Amino acid sequence: DSGVTQTPKHLITATGQRVTLRCSPRSGDLSVYWYQQSLDQGLQFLIQYYNGEERAKGNILERFSAQQFPDLHSELNLSSLELGDSALYFCASSPRDMVNQPQHFGDGTRLSIL
């Protein structure tokens, strides 16, 4: 158990809809990262938050947004969903904002778009 909690584990919805994925980092971790894992693309970095502030951005679509709250949990919002958004979405956390620290991953949310 990594200590990172993601909810829900599974999400099934339709095209055009909007969903929210939630992540609680390990106790004491200030950085939260979001990744998308698909069969053809592998694990792709989406966005990082550190202590409530956006810190780094990857190839995140404009339809996607995230935020980190004062209690340090984070939410990833996906809107106008398309079939291609079906994937596993992982959250990871680390203690500080340092590139040489390992990130610890949750068990993900599996998003299926019908």
Place this chain on the structure above:
Amino acid sequence: EDQVTQSPEALRLQEGESSSLNCSYTVSGLRGLFWYRQDPGKGPEFLFTLYSAGEEKEKERLKATLTKKESFLHITAPKPEDSATYLCAVSVAGGTSYGKLTFGQGTILTVHP
């Protein structure tokens, strides 16, 4: 652009048959190379961090090494419970993708009893 390539894509071993997984990388300003293990339906589990060429880390049957261009994950006398996908990732210095890990596609390891 930072690139991480893992080989082979899949590896099938008999229990006790030692082997190595490769991770080659092309990055500017490597800050850390990370190995993870991922089981089906689970998130990546952290194994090792390597920071500089020549560094080695060991954990049970696994040993990770690092050169200036690649890293190896050596598996000695593997057991069926070592079956998993092994992922390699790198972090680089600075830039707009500060906290980003760039992952390879992974090696699917299957160990038969």
